[in-house]
Amino acid sequence: MLADLLLLVGLLFLLWRFFKKPDGMPPGRWGLPLIGYIPLTRKSIHDQLFDLHKKYGGIYVWRFGTKVNVILHDYQLIKDAFTSQDFVDRPSLKFLQYGEETANGLIATNGSLWHNNRRFALRQLRDLGMGKFKLVAAMQRQGTQLVQQLKKQAGRPAPLPHALHVAVLNVIWQMVGGE
Structure with a gap:
């Protein structure tokens, strides 16, 4: 009986550690494990995001299902993010790889491969x-x-x-x- 109780407490502790909001994340709605934050309201997404902007400021987190989304809701923050090299990387979208080991093309690539492909495509389209x-x-x-x-x-x-x-x-x- 005591072993079962310790096992349950250990499992709950591991689940809590696995699903808790990581340190260093901006404030925002974290939600429940696996389903995230599903608002039970009739407000549109735009209105909900505006409410979050009023409550948390220009940068906040909203977890949709298992995806963590950091939302920038301020012109200057967005401008700084788009001009910084720290925000160049994209999420890995496995369905865009079409069975290839590494992603190719413009949509699924990152880094210097994406930069070179983009420059090539723009040059060819301009020509x-x-x-x-x-x-x-x-x-x-x-x-x-x-x-x-x-x-x-x-x-x-x-x-x-x-x-x-x-x-x-x-x-x-x-x-x-x-x-």
Whole structure:
């Protein structure tokens, strides 16, 4: 009986240590183990975040399920974070690796690989006409036609129209072929 009680106390202590908020984290809503903080309110997420901003200031924590999110709610904090090298790393999203051992591309990579891939992609897109007036006009024309097609199906559920594929293809063709 005493061994069971000690085992239970030890297990509860380990669970408490595993699920408690780590030291050094900003203030905020930590929530329950495994499910985080699920607000039982009719307020929108925007209103809830604004309430947290009023209560905790410009930086706070809100745990959604098992993910810990540090939210920056102040212009100067966001600007400082985006200009700092400490915030360049991204979360590891396993579904973006497509069975590869290491992530490739622009979305799933980090560090110097991401920086080099980004520079390469921007250079290639610029060479193909991205940002030039001719391409902007083509995109606006295709966007206008797509909006007209979407207005035809407004108010009723329907799959995306074929015009979406045509608009994307036409913009790509404008970039590659110039027509």
